[in-house]
Amino acid sequence: MTTSPADRQHAAQAEAETAKSGSISIRNFDFFYSGHQALFDISMEIPPRQVSALIGPSGCGKSTLLRNINRMNDLIDGISHRGDIQIDGRTIYDPHLEVTSLRKRVGMVFQKSNPFPKSIYENVVYGLRVSGVNDRSTLDRACEEALRSSALWDEVKDRLQQSALGLSGGQQQRLCIARTIAIRPEIVLMDEPCSALDPIATGKIEELIMQLKKDFTVVIVTHNMQQAARCSDRTAFFYLGKLIEFDATVKIFTTPGQKQTEDYITGRFG
Amino acid sequence: MATKLDKPLRVAGEPWVWCTAMGLTLGMVMVVLLLGLIAWNGLSVFWPKRVDLVTLRAGSQAGIGGSRTLAGELVKRQERTAPTERGTYEIQLFVGNRDAYDFSFKYLDEADIESRATPPELMVIERMEGGDAIGTPVRLMVKGESDLAADAGAFLSRLRAQVEVAQARRAAILRVEKHEIGAINRDLEDANRALRNPSADRVRIDGEVAKLQQRYAELADQARQLRAAQADDQLILRLATGEERRIALGQIVDYAWPNQLSTWQRITASFHAGWNFLSENPREANTEGGIFPAIFGTFVMTLLMSVAVVPFGVVAAIYLREYAKQGTWVRMVRIAVNNLAGVPSIVFGVFGLGFFVYVVGGSIDSLFYPEYGSTPVFGTGGVLWASATMALMTVPVVIVATEEAIAAVPRGAREGSLACGASKWQTIRSIILPASAPGILTGLILAMARGAGEVAPLMLVGVVKLAPTLPVDSLWKATDVVPFVHLDQKFMHLGFHIYDLGFQSPDSEAAKPMVFATTLFLIVLVLVLNLGAILIRERLRRRYALGAF
Ligand SMILES: Nc1ncnc2c1ncn2[C@@H]1O[C@H](COP(=O)(O)OP(=O)(O)OP(=O)(O)O)[C@@H](O)[C@H]1O
Ligand SMILES: [Mg+2]
Secondary structure, eight states, rough: OOHHHHHHHHHHHHHHHHHOEEEEEEEEEEEEEETEEEEEEEEEEEEESSSEEEETTSSSSHHHHHHTTGGGGGSSSEEEEEEEETTEEEETTOSOHHHHHHHHEEEOOOOOOOOSSSBBHHHHHHHHHHHHHHOOHHHHHHHHHHHHTOOOOOHTTTOTSBBGSSOHHHHOOOHHHHHTTHHHHHHHHEEEEETTSSSHHHHHHHHHHHTHHHHSSSEEEEEEEEHHHHHHHHHEEEEHHHHHHHHHHHHHHHHHHSSSHHHHHTSSSS | GGGGOOOOHHHHTTHHHHHHHHHHHHHHHHHHHHHHHHHHHHHHTTSSSEEEEEEETTOOOGGGOOHHHHHHEEEEEEEEEEEEEEEEEEEEOOOOHHHHHHEEEEEGGGGGEEEEOTTOOEEEESSSSEEEEEEEEEEEEEEOOEEETTTTTHHHHHHHHHHHHHHHHHHHHHIIIIIHHHHHHHHHHHHHHHHSSSTTTTTHHHHHHHHHHHHHHHHHHHHHHHHHTTTTSEEEETTSSSSSEEGGGGGGGEEEOGGGGHHHHHHHHHHHHHHHHHHSSSSSTTEEEEOHHHHHHHHHHHHHHHHHHHHHHHHHHHHHIISSSSSSHHHHHHHHHHHHHEEEEHHHHHHHHIIIIIIIHHHHHHOOOOOTTTTTTSSOOOHHHHHHHHHHHHHHHHHHHHHHHHHSHHHHHHHHHHHHOOHHHHIIIIIIIHHHHHHHHHHHHHHHHHHHHHOHHOOOHHSSOSSOOEEEEEEEEEOOOOEEEEETBBBOHHHHHHIIIIIIIIIHHHHHHHHHHHHHHHHHHHHHHHHHHHHHHHHHHHHOOOOOO
């Protein structure tokens, strides 16, 4: 079999795709909600293709940080920041960078599942459609692939055209994950994705997260210590808007460097 | 702690519950009574009433022209305002025959009445002019045949056949006079306008004009002959007062012997009358005939208004809610919009006349219709400007409803879409607008309810008592018939029709039943339009149920 130049170019492009790593580096990041400071001087290097968990007591700024990585906080009036967040070495605050293209590279799954009131199929391909992909076969392929990798395909393959609102809570959350990974982002942000789910659905999603790290950098906010311990490679502990400690999960859960971290994970506060 | 259980009534709030429930009940009862009254009075118009033959006591002066007998439909029986020693009740009869008596209603003291009967031979004839005739048929005079007495066996079938002939002829007259001659008139006007153009081929146009004028003369002659033929056959009717009248069969719209009808026949007759009322053109200064042009005009106006008001309102609401920077300025705009909803409707009428008709319409005329000279085309009231005025009047309702619907879209839906890389506009188009569609339709329903019932502003911008054409109809050209939308034409409206019938007609007593029937159909039309919108809204609700967020 001979390879045409077009094929070779395609292959090179595919290689470049897989080579794009999805590392996040946060540098001296301060964040303010209309004057009130929510994050203080955060600096962390989130490695590519690993699961990083953000833990900490309620109100400590985990969601705020997460929502800054895909600039979801832009929707809020009166915000400001200092410092920088870079993805693969490029700042996300580059004025030439379209925020929509940033969000295509940094997907997000929310605490409450939020499928659109459309069919399952249209939910999954929504991100592709808004990027201008309308070719039926491409969409079909992407839909199946995304549903398979979010472990939902077998459950919904016969009802793709039915409303997504008819799915169970856990299925809806996996659908939202499928919707996020269908656009092939580099990074998937998850804000307490399992907090509204029962243990079985949670187990499925955790399995899924372990799968996802093969292809994506995953940053997950969780209140569940076991969950952080089970499925993350690295864990960051936040307290009152400050990053206290960020290290390998094993280390955080066995020999934490800071007293506050130990108190928190052993349940002495929070 | 246990004292909480036996709280006094006042604290439990029960009296307030009763109060609110009573308020609601009172409101409901009033609405039901009002609708019931309108429905009853409106529908009973179509029910064929019996005709009473009343014989007065000897010496009574109450009869018509000194006669002791009179016939008519009983309208009502009431207590006299000033009772006399002879009795307290009086009755009102609809005696018809306006051409003979100069009036069609007559009050009689019950004390004057010797007897009342309902003889089967009494006939009611609905005529093109002069209202109903009531009397006993005597004979039928068909041109070229010998007279046929009413008790002859062939009388009924001959009458029916000749009335049908006359009705067909009436349709032919309408076609010739209104459509064919109308088409020639239009062509003549076109030719005249063409002549004003200095570079026109005068010889050719003059030739065409001559040809058209010749054709016109032929048609006019044809119409004249047809009209004359309408009076060929006649029915002799003896009124209860004894006098005999001739009725040309060409005048007869419908006839019946109401005292002979069975209940079933009465029911079919009233359906027939109701259908005629809905589907026919009005006659005799709107006091007779149907209301079709008014129904159609109201319908077209409301539809055009909806088509105009929804895009405007939705676009404005999207801007206010999604794009404008929230602050004092936007708050002020919002207050202004809300206040706009409270501006008296006549003010909108004046604005519509000044802005849409004179400014916009006038400019359109001077730009596109210079050859019409001083005759306005769009520079005068018409269904387009009426709809635009009503749209302007109701746009605040749609803006407010849409804004609320947009604000009610859960944040999760919006963020989910943005997180997929959708732009703001994509999010609005594919997530926010579909989810707020039911709310937008609620706004439209309110707008339609207000717009369809409004009369005052319409009187300034295009409603007329009698419109020459429907807003949408077929235009008769010399060669063919084409569908035609006259957005510039004046139109009829049910609300205005009610006003005109009830308060502008010379005989308001005679028009009263028509007013009730028209009111009933105005309410039904608004209801039908609203039901349509509600059905669409329910379908959308089911489709975009956002319960899962
Ligand atoms: N939209 C907002 N406007 C103003 N302040 C906000 C806003 N969102 C969050 N905050 C504040 O920022 C701080 C951090 O909030 P954040 O939501 O990031 O906490 P969190 O760690 O995610 O808490 P939880 O675990 O309860 O979700 C809190 O003090 C909160 O009150
Ligand atoms: Mg949070």
